[in-house]
Amino acid sequence: MSGFFSNRPACLGAAITLVVILAVVAGPWLSIYSPTDMDFLALLSPPSWSHPFGTDSFGRDVLTRILYGARVSILVSATGVCLAAILGTAAGLLSANFGGWIEAVLMRAADLLLSFPSFVLALFLMVVLGFSIASVTAAIMLVYLPIFARLSRNMATLVKDEPWVQAARLFGQPVYSILAREILPNIAAPILVQAATGIAFGIIIEAGLSFLGLGVQPPNPSLGSIMADGREYFSRAPWVLTMTGLAISIALLGLNLLGDGMRDLMDPKLRSRI
Amino acid sequence: MTTSLIWYSQRLAGALLLAVLGAALIFFTMHAAPGDPALAALGEGATPQAIAAFRLRWHLDEPVTLQFIWWLSSALRGQLGESLTVASGTSVAALIAERLPNTIFIGVYALILAVLMSIAAGTIAALKRGRNADVIATSAAIFGISMPDFWLSYMLIYVFALGTGWFPSYGFAQPQVSLAAAIHSGTLPALAIAAPMAASFTRILRACLIEELQKDHVRVARSFGYGKFFVFVHFVFRNALIPYITVIGLQVRYLFGGTVIIERVFGIPGVGSLMVDAGFARDFPVIQACALAFLLCVLVVNLTVDAICTALNPRRAG
Numbered sequence: 001m002s003g004f005f006s007n008r009p010a011c012l013g014a015a016i017t018l019v020v021i022l023a024v025v026a027g028p029w030l031s032i033y034s035p036t037d038m039d040f041l042a043l044l045s046p047p048s049w050s051h052p053f054g055t056d057s058f059g060r061d062v063l064t065r066i067l068y069g070a071r072v073s074i075l076v077s078a079t080g081v082c083l084a085a086i087l088g089t090a091a092g093l094l095s096a097n098f099g100g101w102i103e104a105v106l107m108r109a110a111d112l113l114l115s116f117p118s119f120v121l122a123l124f125l126m127v128v129l130g131f132s133i134a135s136v137t138a139a140i141m142l143v144y145l146p147i148f149a150r151l152s153r154n155m156a157t158l159v160k161d162e163p164w165v166q167a168a169r170l171f172g173q174p175v176y177s178i179l180a181r182e183i184l185p186n187i188a189a190p191i192l193v194q195a196a197t198g199i200a201f202g203i204i205i206e207a208g209l210s211f212l213g214l215g216v217q218p219p220n221p222s223l224g225s226i227m228a229d230g231r232e233y234f235s236r237a238p239w240v241l242t243m244t245g246l247a248i249s250i251a252l253l254g255l256n257l258l259g260d261g262m263r264d265l266m267d268p269k270l271r272s273r274i
Numbered sequence: 275m276t277t278s279l280i281w282y283s284q285r286l287a288g289a290l291l292l293a294v295l296g297a298a299l300i301f302f303t304m305h306a307a308p309g310d311p312a313l314a315a316l317g318e319g320a321t322p323q324a325i326a327a328f329r330l331r332w333h334l335d336e337p338v339t340l341q342f343i344w345w346l347s348s349a350l351r352g353q354l355g356e357s358l359t360v361a362s363g364t365s366v367a368a369l370i371a372e373r374l375p376n377t378i379f380i381g382v383y384a385l386i387l388a389v390l391m392s393i394a395a396g397t398i399a400a401l402k403r404g405r406n407a408d409v410i411a412t413s414a415a416i417f418g419i420s421m422p423d424f425w426l427s428y429m430l431i432y433v434f435a436l437g438t439g440w441f442p443s444y445g446f447a448q449p450q451v452s453l454a455a456a457i458h459s460g461t462l463p464a465l466a467i468a469a470p471m472a473a474s475f476t477r478i479l480r481a482c483l484i485e486e487l488q489k490d491h492v493r494v495a496r497s498f499g500y501g502k503f504f505v506f507v508h509f510v511f512r513n514a515l516i517p518y519i520t521v522i523g524l525q526v527r528y529l530f531g532g533t534v535i536i537e538r539v540f541g542i543p544g545v546g547s548l549m550v551d552a553g554f555a556r557d558f559p560v561i562q563a564c565a566l567a568f569l570l571c572v573l574v575v576n577l578t579v580d581a582i583c584t585a586l587n588p589r590r591a592g
Contacts, residue, residue: 009416112295115576119531120549120568124300127553127561128307204422208535211424212550227425238432245425252420260416 010261016254024074027067035060035068035221044237053243057233062226062240066247069221076133076216077202080140085195087141088148089187093179095149096156107153110146118143122205126214136215140202151194155187162186189266196259200252207248223248278584285580289573296569297349300562301342311358311558345562354563359555360548366563370545374567377533377544379449381571383460384467385529389522391472396479397511403484411476418473424535427466434462446542463540467532471525478521482514516587523579530568 005011023030039059047054053062091110095103113121122139129135159165165182173182203223209215210224211231218225223244230240312328313320320328329335332355333344348354354366361369399411435443441462447455486492487510495505534546541547549564551557 108295112292112299114527115292115296115569115572116565117527117529117531117534117568117572119528119534120546120565123534123549123553124303124561124565127556128303130308200420207422208424212535212538214550214553227422231428234428234432235436238428241425241428242432245422245428248425249417249421253417256416256420 007261007264009257010264013254013257013259013261016250017258020070020251020254023067024070027064027071031061031064031067033061033064035065036219037061044233046237047239047243053247054237054239056226056229056237056240062243065221065226066223066244069223069226069244070247070251072133072216072220072222073203073206073224074199076137076206076222077140077199080137081144081195081198081202083137084141084144084198085148085191088145089152089184089191091145091149092152092154093156093183095153096160097175097179097183103153106149110149113142113146114150119205119208122209123214126209131214131217133216133220136206136209139209140205143205144198144202147198148191148194152187152191155190156183159183159186189262193259193262193266196255196262200255200259203248203252278588281584282581285577289577293570293573294346297346297566298342300565300569301345302338304558304562305338305341307558349563349566354566355559357552357557357560359557360552360560366559369548369560370563370567373543373545373548375449376446376542377530377537377546378571379456380460380463380467380533380537380542380544381529383457383464384471384532385522385526387464387468388471388475391468392475392479395472395476396483399476399480400483400487401506408480412480415473415476415480418470419477421470423466423470423532424539426469427463427536427539430462430466444541446540460542463536463542466536466539467529470532471529474525475518475522479514479518482517483510486510486514512586516583519579519583519586523576523583526575526579527572530571 037060039055039061042051042055042059044057045051045055045059051061051063053066056062056065091106095106116124121143122136125139125142126135129138160183165178168178168182206215206222207224207227210222211228212224213228215224216222226244227241230237230242230244234241310325311332312325312334316324316328333341336344345355352367354370356362357364357366357369395411395415399408402408431443434441442459443462446459446463449456449460492505492509495509496502530546533544534549536542537544537547538550545564545567549561549568552560552564
């Protein structure tokens, strides 16, 4: 752990992530406004002490809307990425352990999903499933499924013939127990790192879909739908879009720095390179 | 020669297989979508006769597998059906053919910008490792991968279109009509797509260059009296190029994904904005064709990247 604390960018990342999580969890108690309260005396007012990020065209406080919208965005992205991590890792473990046609079928399926531009895949799924929060979650899951499948299969292939796994096989441990107790703990770290960066990029996918109007639908605020609002009057009130995007960028910067730090910690060989 | 020929044909066969499987995935998923395409095309008030005629014309009453074979075989002949709602009655193939050059132009422009920016930033960062220039480049790179690209495009519009007025904030001149005008109007969209990609390219190039710089053959070459620049170009950069180009190949799917939303922001008539319009209008033939066009673009780029990497390192094919 001392390695982590001596890595200043990683600590910065952890601090940003912590602040973001606290702000999003405690958002309703932090703000004196509600995300839907309209103030017709303060339409499109620029950032000030009473409204640090300004107000939108209905006089709603942008910072409050970001805090509420971020809850939706983070929840959607984290759910999608976690589902992808669980299903993808299961597919990867099965492929590595059994090989043969199971591996061929699962890995070709992963290749197929990886051949589509990620955002096109998400967009396509939105059209098929309809525009809703559940569809956005499914779209993010589908984008990340092949990435986790490939990663876990490659890592599991490396450890599946290690002596302790062979010993477990000789002792007659059932296959599911070998996969869950012997192999999974040894490949968990890179999967967690991938999940951290995955949640960061998932937030961008959610924001993009909702920004186009295909994702989370109003009146639910999400980071993308707030920015879509802000686009309408961007030349008159640039702060709505600017502040929301800046908030996303800083939150994702935290997650990405944290992911980098975790990667360095796991693989000291890699640290000498970076 | 023969081994590499076999290797190339295996790659080509693999890509073709992925293309057919991808087409099947698109078709069958689309088919499972709720909503009747006949109703989507003709509107809620359509007469039963009109719906029946429509279903007959587009083979909608036949088994799904037969429909797929019919769709795939006509797609191979360049016929992708007609648009239902977005540009009702227009041939989908014509719509794609008209818009694909714009998407490819923006994509290639963005790729060139990303490669140029990342080679400059990655090289400086690796050579000045740990100094200010490195800290600036690596910080900019990690911020670059954290930004939503469509947000960046509005920031670019604010500064370079509304502020300085150097570039248009909306609209696009087609490259076939005027290349100079296309480059001018395509700069901001290409920059918005390029920046996050340049950031991730810079990170990988810097890591690869630093690894190569520490290798024994580099020290030996320097001790033989070869110049710093010569050693860097011939022994360091060349070896770092293979993982760098591989990563570019992997990132191409984000490149084409990025065009979808950026085309909407800048009003570029490309395949991405067409797909979004078709998504809103539930124009199934157009959505299928757009997804297929994007899939083929990625497959072509991946094959090219494979070929370049093998040319740089012929051992791969052996």
